[in-house]
Amino acid sequence: MSGAPLSIDFAEVEGRHLLAIVDEYVALLDGPRDAKDAGVNRLAPDPYPDDRDAADEYRTSTREDLLDTRLAEALSVRTALEGFESPAGADLETRTIEISAADLDPWLRTLSGIRLVLATRLGIGRHDAHDQEDPRFGTYDWLGYRLELLVQLADRHDA
């Protein structure tokens, strides 16, 4: 992988929206974590669905680590986005964000982590057959689009 940063463009309105979503995600991960929250639990799944003892042992040793890492990564994404707190132009004007090679995985994991939490909230289970026109899925679909662009950019960056 080359060490050059990746550049991605966000419209002002997109950047503000993403910053607000990342803040919600940070709030979910920071502080007391609800062991019964399906969204949080999706970020720390059970590797032993048929062996409760092994699952408990694994969860005890890894769950908090996984969620701590998620939090640290989300905060690094937040730092990159915090400029959107003060608008630099009209809603549809674009601003370029630079993502360092080291921050690439944190970005990919944060966007996908947010989608996993949203999917849990939206009730997307084993299959996703949601109506593209349903406005509740707008943010979810938009994050998927942004993540797809970032993956493509990252793959080209590696090549």
Place this chain on the structure above:
Amino acid sequence: MSTPRATPVIDQQLTAAPLVPWQLVVWDDPVNLMSYVARIFRTYFGYPKEKAERLMLAVHNEGHAIVATGPRETMEMHAQAMHGFGLWATVRRADQ
């Protein structure tokens, strides 16, 4: 030069508990993007692009794929890494 003497060591423990490898299984989910999953298989495991794509498609089409095989501790480490990426991964004995 000497010739090693073949002295068979019969370890009852090993005989009683043969070394069974473990598997890391990644399961399909409707949320993670196909491009993202293939990228993880390529960048985390270091698999060539073709193998990463094939495993991703196996997860997508067959519902799951065995992505790695080896000692239990290693498979648990991989599972934790997969969970860090948001993939749904489980660990099981190869003979299950």
